Amino acid sequence: MFSINAIANHLSGLQIPQPLLATAESENAPIILSGVLLTFVIIYLSSKVGSEIARRLDLPPVLGELVAGVIVGVSALRLVIFPEGGFTASDSVVMSLLQMLNQLSPEAVNSVFAQQSEVISVIAELGVIVLLFEIGLESDIRQLKEVGIQAFVVAFIGVTAPFAAGTIGLMYFFHVAAIPAIFAGAALTATSIGITSKVLAEIGQLKSKEGQIIVGAAVIDDVLGIIVLAVVASLAKTGEVDITNVAILLVSAIAFLFGSILLGGFFNKSFVALVSKLKTRGNIVIPAFIFAYAMAFIGNAIHLEAILGAFAAGLVLDETDARNELDELIKPVADLLVPVFFVTVGARADLSVLNPMIPENRSGLLIAVFLLAVAIIGKVITGWVVFGIPNINRLAIGIGMVPRGEVGLVFAGIGTASGAIDKPLEVAIIIMVILTTFLAPPFLRIAFGKTEEPPANAELA
Amino acid sequence: MFSINAIANHLSGLQIPQPLLATAESENAPIILSGVLLTFVIIYLSSKVGSEIARRLDLPPVLGELVAGVIVGVSALRLVIFPEGGFTASDSVVMSLLQMLNQLSPEAVNSVFAQQSEVISVIAELGVIVLLFEIGLESDIRQLKEVGIQAFVVAFIGVTAPFAAGTIGLMYFFHVAAIPAIFAGAALTATSIGITSKVLAEIGQLKSKEGQIIVGAAVIDDVLGIIVLAVVASLAKTGEVDITNVAILLVSAIAFLFGSILLGGFFNKSFVALVSKLKTRGNIVIPAFIFAYAMAFIGNAIHLEAILGAFAAGLVLDETDARNELDELIKPVADLLVPVFFVTVGARADLSVLNPMIPENRSGLLIAVFLLAVAIIGKVITGWVVFGIPNINRLAIGIGMVPRGEVGLVFAGIGTASGAIDKPLEVAIIIMVILTTFLAPPFLRIAFGKTEEPPANAELA
Numbered sequence: 001m002f003s004i005n006a007i008a009n010h011l012s013g014l015q016i017p018q019p020l021l022a023t024a025e026s027e028n029a030p031i032i033l034s035g036v037l038l039t040f041v042i043i044y045l046s047s048k049v050g051s052e053i054a055r056r057l058d059l060p061p062v063l064g065e066l067v068a069g070v071i072v073g074v075s076a077l078r079l080v081i082f083p084e085g086g087f088t089a090s091d092s093v094v095m096s097l098l099q100m101l102n103q104l105s106p107e108a109v110n111s112v113f114a115q116q117s118e119v120i121s122v123i124a125e126l127g128v129i130v131l132l133f134e135i136g137l138e139s140d141i142r143q144l145k146e147v148g149i150q151a152f153v154v155a156f157i158g159v160t161a162p163f164a165a166g167t168i169g170l171m172y173f174f175h176v177a178a179i180p181a182i183f184a185g186a187a188l189t190a191t192s193i194g195i196t197s198k199v200l201a202e203i204g205q206l207k208s209k210e211g212q213i214i215v216g217a218a219v220i221d222d223v224l225g226i227i228v229l230a231v232v233a234s235l236a237k238t239g240e241v242d243i244t245n246v247a248i249l250l251v252s253a254i255a256f257l258f259g260s261i262l263l264g265g266f267f268n269k270s271f272v273a274l275v276s277k278l279k280t281r282g283n284i285v286i287p288a289f290i291f292a293y294a295m296a297f298i299g300n301a302i303h304l305e306a307i308l309g310a311f312a313a314g315l316v317l318d319e320t321d322a323r324n325e326l327d328e329l330i331k332p333v334a335d336l337l338v339p340v341f342f343v344t345v346g347a348r349a350d351l352s353v354l355n356p357m358i359p360e361n362r363s364g365l366l367i368a369v370f371l372l373a374v375a376i377i378g379k380v381i382t383g384w385v386v387f388g389i390p391n392i393n394r395l396a397i398g399i400g401m402v403p404r405g406e407v408g409l410v411f412a413g414i415g416t417a418s419g420a421i422d423k424p425l426e427v428a429i430i431i432m433v434i435l436t437t438f439l440a441p442p443f444l445r446i447a448f449g450k451t452e453e454p455p456a457n458a459e460l461a
Numbered sequence: 462m463f464s465i466n467a468i469a470n471h472l473s474g475l476q477i478p479q480p481l482l483a484t485a486e487s488e489n490a491p492i493i494l495s496g497v498l499l500t501f502v503i504i505y506l507s508s509k510v511g512s513e514i515a516r517r518l519d520l521p522p523v524l525g526e527l528v529a530g531v532i533v534g535v536s537a538l539r540l541v542i543f544p545e546g547g548f549t550a551s552d553s554v555v556m557s558l559l560q561m562l563n564q565l566s567p568e569a570v571n572s573v574f575a576q577q578s579e580v581i582s583v584i585a586e587l588g589v590i591v592l593l594f595e596i597g598l599e600s601d602i603r604q605l606k607e608v609g610i611q612a613f614v615v616a617f618i619g620v621t622a623p624f625a626a627g628t629i630g631l632m633y634f635f636h637v638a639a640i641p642a643i644f645a646g647a648a649l650t651a652t653s654i655g656i657t658s659k660v661l662a663e664i665g666q667l668k669s670k671e672g673q674i675i676v677g678a679a680v681i682d683d684v685l686g687i688i689v690l691a692v693v694a695s696l697a698k699t700g701e702v703d704i705t706n707v708a709i710l711l712v713s714a715i716a717f718l719f720g721s722i723l724l725g726g727f728f729n730k731s732f733v734a735l736v737s738k739l740k741t742r743g744n745i746v747i748p749a750f751i752f753a754y755a756m757a758f759i760g761n762a763i764h765l766e767a768i769l770g771a772f773a774a775g776l777v778l779d780e781t782d783a784r785n786e787l788d789e790l791i792k793p794v795a796d797l798l799v800p801v802f803f804v805t806v807g808a809r810a811d812l813s814v815l816n817p818m819i820p821e822n823r824s825g826l827l828i829a830v831f832l833l834a835v836a837i838i839g840k841v842i843t844g845w846v847v848f849g850i851p852n853i854n855r856l857a858i859g860i861g862m863v864p865r866g867e868v869g870l871v872f873a874g875i876g877t878a879s880g881a882i883d884k885p886l887e888v889a890i891i892i893m894v895i896l897t898t899f900l901a902p903p904f905l906r907i908a909f910g911k912t913e914e915p916p917a918n919a920e921l922a
Contacts (some may be wrong), residue, residue, distance in 0.1 A: 030761055032579070033586050037758040037767065044751045051741040061741045101762050115579050118493070122580045125494050280512040280522045282796030289797060290505045297498040300491055301562050306498065329793040335743030336750060336794060 028112050031102050035116035038094050040340075042079045046072045047339035060441040062198045065339055067438075069346020080347040082117045089113035120344065125306065127341035128194045132307040133292045134334050135197045135206070135215065136314015137327060141261065143212050144315070150389065151216030154382040158217065158401050159224045162188035162378030166371060170425075174367055179236055180425055183415040184367075186232045187429045188375050190225030192405025192437065193218040193307065194341065199441045200400065205448050210393050213386065214400035219311060223253045225407045226304060229414075236420050252302045257312060260295060264316030267291075272321050284322055285329045291317065345405065349434050353427045364427030371432040376402055376439075396447040403440040408433040489573050492563050496577035499555050501801075503540045507533045508800035521902040523659045526800055528899070530807020541808040543578045550574035581805065586767065588802035589655045593768040594753045595795050596658045596667070596676065597775015598788060602722065604673050605776070611850065612677030615843040619678065619862050620685045623649035623839030627832060631886075635828055640697055641886055644876040645828075647693045648890045649836050651686030653866025653898065654679040654768065655802065660902045661861065666909050671854050674847065675861035680772060684714045686868045687765060690875075697881045713763045718773060721756060725777030728752075733782050745783055746790045752778065806866065810895050814888045825888030832893040837863055837900075857908040864901040869894040 046068035054064025072079040074087070079094060081087050089095035089109040099109040144151070167185030170176040176184070197206065197215055205211040230249050234242040271291070275284050292313040299309025317326060353361055383398030412429040415421035421429075507529035515525025533540040535548070540555060542548050550556035550570040560570040605612070628646030631637040637645070658667065658676050666672040691710050695703040732752070736745050753774040760770025778787060814822055844859030873890040876882035882890075 029582065029586075030767075033583060033767060034758055034761045036583055036587075037590075037754045037761065040754045041751055041758065044747050044754070048739070048741070048743070048747050048751075052739060055740050115576070118576050119580050119583045121490065122494060122497055122577075123584075125490075126497075129498075278509065278513060279516050280509070281792070282509070282800070285793045285796050286505050286509050286800070290502055290509075293498045293501045293505070297495055297502065300495045300498065306491075306494060331742075332746045332790040332794050333797060335746050339743070339747070 028108060028115075031098055031104070031112050032116050032119070034101075035094060035098055035112060036119050038097070039080060039116065039120055042072055042094070043340055043343045047343050051339075058445075060199045060202045060445055062195065062202060062342055063438065063441040065342040066195075066346040066349075069343035070349055070351060071346075072343065073347025073349065075349065075351040080120075080344065082121065082344075082348060083114055085348070085350065120340065123337065124341045124344040127337035127339070129292070129296050129306050129310040130330070130334050131194055131198065131338045131341065133310040133314040134330050135193075135201065136311040136316075137318045137323060137330065138201065138206050139212065139215060139311075139315060139318065140207065141264075141315050141319060143207070143209075144216050147209060147213045147216060147389070150386045151213050152220055153385050153387075154213060154217035154397065154401065155220035155224060157385050158191065158379050158382040159189045159221050159228065161381060162374050163228065165378055166374045169370060169374060170367070173370065176367075176425065180415070180421040182232055182235065183411060183421050184371065184425055184429055186225075186228045187408045187411035187415075188371065188378065188404070188432070189228050190222050190404065190407035191218040191379070191401045192403045192407070193222055193311075195403045195405055195437055195441070196400050196444075198338070198342070199444050203445050203448055205396075209389060210396050210400070210448075213392075213397055217382070217397075217401060219257075219308065221401075222305060222308065222407065223257075226253070229407070229411065230303075232411075233414060236415075236418055249303060253304055256299065256302060256304060257308070260309075260312040260316060264319055267316055268320050271317065275322055284325055285333075288317060288322075288326055288330070345437075349437075350430070351434070353430050354434075360423055361427055364424035364431070367424060367428035368431035368435075371428050372435055375404065375432050375436050393447065396444065399440060399444045399447045402443075403437045404433045405437055489569060489576075492559055492565070492573050493577050493580070495562075496555055496559055496573060497580050499558070500541055500577065500581055503533055503555070504801055504804045508804050512800075519906075521660045521663045521906055523656065523663060523803055524899065524902040526803040527656075527807040527810075530804035531810055531812060532807075533804065534808025534810065536810065536812035541581075541805065543582065543805075543809060544575055546809070546811065581801065584798065585802045585805040588798035588800070590753070590757050590767050590771040591791070591795050592655055592659065592799045592802065594771040594775040595791055596654075596662065597772040597777075598779045598784060598791065599662065599667050600673065600676060600772075600776060600779065601668065602725075602776050602780060604668070604670075605677050608670060608674045608677060608850070611847045612674050613681055614846050614848070615674060615678035615858065615862065616681035616685060618846050619652065619840050619843040620650045620682050620689065622842060623835050624689065626839055627835045630831060630835060631828070634831065637828075637886065641876065641882040643693055643696065644872060644882050645832065645886055645890055647686075647689045648869045648872035648876075649832065649839065649865070649893070650689050651683050651865065651868035652679040652840070652862045653864045653868070654683055654772075656806075656864040656866055656898055656902070657861050657905075659799070659803075660905050664906050664909055666857075670850060671857050671861070671909075674853075674858055678843070678858075678862060680718075680769065682862075683766060683769065683868065684718075688714070690868070690872060691764075693872075694875060694879075697876075697879055710764060714765055717760065717763060717765060718769070721770075721773040721777060725780060728777055729781050732778065736783055745786055746794075749778055749783075749787055749791070806898070809870075810898075811891070812895070814891050815895075821884055822888055825885035825892070828885060828889035829892035829896075832889050833896055836865065836893050836897050854908065857905065860901060860905045860908045863904075864898045865894045866898055 047065045050064030050068025051061035052064070054061050071077060074081050074085055077093070078091060081092050089099065089112070092113060095109055095113045098104065098112065104112065163185045166188045167181045170181040170184055171178065193215070196218055200206040200211045200214060206215070227246060227249055230246055231241050234240065234245060271287065274287055292310050295309035295313040296306035297309065300306040317323060352358065353364065356362055356365055379401040380398035382401055383394030386392055386394060386397060408429060412426050416426045508526045511525030511529025512522035513525070515522050532538060535542050535546055538554070539552060542553050550560070550573070553574060556570055556574045559565065559573065565573065624646045627649045628642045631642040631645055632639065654676070657679055661667040661672045661675060667676070688707060688710055691707055692702050695701065695706060732748065735748055753771050756770035756774040757767035758770065761767040778784060813819065814825065817823055817826055840862040841859035843862055844855030847853055847855060847858060869890060873887050877887045
């Protein structure tokens with residue numbers, strides 16, 4: 001009916017158009033998917049090995065996930081790396097494998113690398129959003145209100161003490177100029193809610209008075225940290241503080257947190273009524289995630305943080321009758337998303353900054369020792385400002401506030417990008433973030449004393 | 462200690478470096494996250510509204526999700542659109558909102574649009590991977606083996622009949638040249654496993670003999686479709702069929718499916734033994750997803766499909782003692798991921814190709830009527846080639862094979878990109894895919910007869 005020759009003739013007359021960018025992207029789609037799948041396998045394998053080893057060493061599993069991330073990340077095996085560190089696809093073992101399997105050009109593999117990294121980054125963000133949603137569901141709004149004043153005082157001291165001590169110390173002892181000193185001081189302010197709340201959940205202390213003060217204070221100091229960031233960034237950009245901007249941020253933060261809790265009163269009943277009317281699959285989990293993601297979006301849109309919105313959504317839904325079912329349904333989702341966050345946090349931590357053999361690290365290391373001391377002492381003291389609650393474990397509260405995370409690295413990143421801070425100071429901030437993050441979990445466990453081993457499927461264990 | 466002036470002086474001397482691409486990307490990270498969160502809210506809201514309405518009209522819920530996708534997608538509200546259709550950020554309501562909220566430059570918003578679209582696309586792919594994993598878990602390997610021969614015959618006829626009839630018909634009745642006719646014929650071959658198996662699950666027929674024949678045949682014709690694609694693509698590129706390449710594909714497909722099932726025998730016991738030793742959260746779900754994603758990766762890497770790997774993984778794990786627990790754990794994960802797939806399938810379907818007011822659609826519409834007839838008849842007849850099983854619902858099997866999906870659109874896409882097919886033929890293929898996809902679910906339900914209403918949380922309902 002038709003011969004190969006006829007087809008060949010037909011083809012020779014074809015004008016094969018230069019593929020558009022969009023077409024190129026969709027042609028690479030299966031390869032991007034391959035990269036994401038392989039990265040997931042690496043993340044899950046390493047996180048499970050890490051958390052199981054940590055558990056057997058009587059350490060918090062999340063520490064195992066962080067260390068597993070370090071091992072598969074930029075510091076060691078380089079199986080999970082991101083372009084932000086200045087890496088290209090050729091630095092990534094996964095990308096080299098995909099390039100070989102699919103005979104990709106260097107440009108194509110770099111584009112695949114950028115896109116799969118973006119996908120993993122966003123899924124990691126969804127991981128910490130789901131974690132905070134779950135922590136919100138596990139938290140009790142009444143108990144949080146009871147310790148609200150104490151949490152606020154802990155947060156306030158925990159922000160101002162390290163900020164002031166860090167900034168002044170850097171200027172006087174290390175002769176750092178004002179702007180970089182302020183940046184570094186600001187990087188000392190915000191506790192990592194994700195790490196601290198995960199450890200609390202793992203050791204079964206999330207619902208204790210201490211646990212609720214820590215979570216409440218971590219949420220508040222995150223907001224304070226964002227405001228400090230706005231102040232410092234506008235100082236660095238214009239030399240002045242944009243009071244209007246800061247006021248808007250402050251008001252919207254307060255309006256958001258209290259508004260969502262007040263609104264929760266209404267939403268309680270309508271949520272359960274809605275869920276009971278739905279007849280298709282996902283009748284509980286989909287409405288719950290619509291609410292959580294919408295709140296996370298609003299939190300992000302008003303320049304607060306997505307995780308604060310998710311936490312507020314969890315607090316609200318904790319008040320509904322559907323909470324027990326929801327607790328069960330969210331677990332496997334969290335189990336699959338949360339490790340992506342912790343492993344990538346570990347994977348991004350470049351431990352080469354700790355190496356004193358590299359000359360440019362040396363001055364940074366000295367500053368790092370100082371920042372680390374301020375970071376730890378400035379938070380540990382907050383346990384002793386708690387008043388009105390007898391027999392409270394003050395050391396545990398203080399240690400619970402120690403881990404810094406994302407926000408500290410954001411400060412370092414913005415500072416470096418704007419040229420406000422130099423390499424040694426950046427190194428020092430990164431070391432401070434890494435060490436507070438890795439040291440706090442085991443010490444928090446010690447501070448709370450040995451607790452009974454919860455079974456594998458226990459609540460949030 | 463330091464004055465604003467000192468800071469301003471300090472800053473005036475700063476060299477603010479041109480931000481690197483990586484830095485620009487990480488600066489946009491919260492905005493990409495915002496886009497993803499908002500898109501999720503839109504997808505979940507529309508999918509739930511759509512599936513609930515479909516349920517009340519006694520139609521399969523997945524049809525409601527597809528239609529919901531059409532409404533929020535490129536054909537109507539344009540809340541969920543993708544750059545592949547030649548769209549830019551200014552076409553997207555979500556992106557326009559984000560641009561306004563964050564005062565983004567047109568370049569920045571286009572970059573955010575491209576990246577958030579990529580993230581949603583990959584998550585949709587993960588959705589259909591998880592769906593096929595779940596379908597594999599629900600399928601019974603012994604029953605599939607029992608109907609294996611029948612499934613193969615159904616698949617073989619269901620591929621060859623529409624391919625031959627479509628190609629020859631286009632050449633004789635419509636005077637289409639050989640290569641485009643072959644492309645269009647090839648686009649008629651592969652059944653959409655995702656849509657057909659979801660409908661089967663929804664009407665409680667997945668485990669029936671008919672259901673297992675349909676799923677088995679859909680898996681086999683997917684493999685056959687990929688081989689046809691390899692043949693057609695190499696014909697179009699070089700005018701010759703690369704026999705080695707096709708043979709490798711065929712052998713690796715067979716080796717993969719049978720190998721994974723044989724390997725499953727070993728894996729059964731070690732999986733349960735492993736799971737019982739794990740003591741941290743996610744002890745079942747993480748190993749299961751490591752297996753599913755690894756198999757999906759291998760399926761993708763050997764140029765088959767990721768969903769085939771996930772299906773095989775599900776089949777294997779269905780044999781383990783952990784299956785009942787796993788069934789429960791995978792449900793909320795599937796509930797959150799699968800709708801992303803179906804809504805984006807609907808959102809990408811550009812119904813404007815159905816509009817006869819657009820002149821360039823008219824010749825396409827005539828061809829589309831022909832292709833649609835061949836697509837339906839060529840698959841419906843397959844029910845009557847089933848032998849050796851008395852009292853089987855032949856019409857249901859035939860209709861179950863009707864929905865085309867991804868693979869058909871991939872053919873149209875590759876054909877158009879390579880210049881092998883022209884606009885009217887592309888339009889006709891897209892119409893055929895859309896109509897078979899949307900018509901099959903209600904007719905499949907009718908063919909099986911009215912079944913009892915399963916409760917909201919029934920198995921896969």
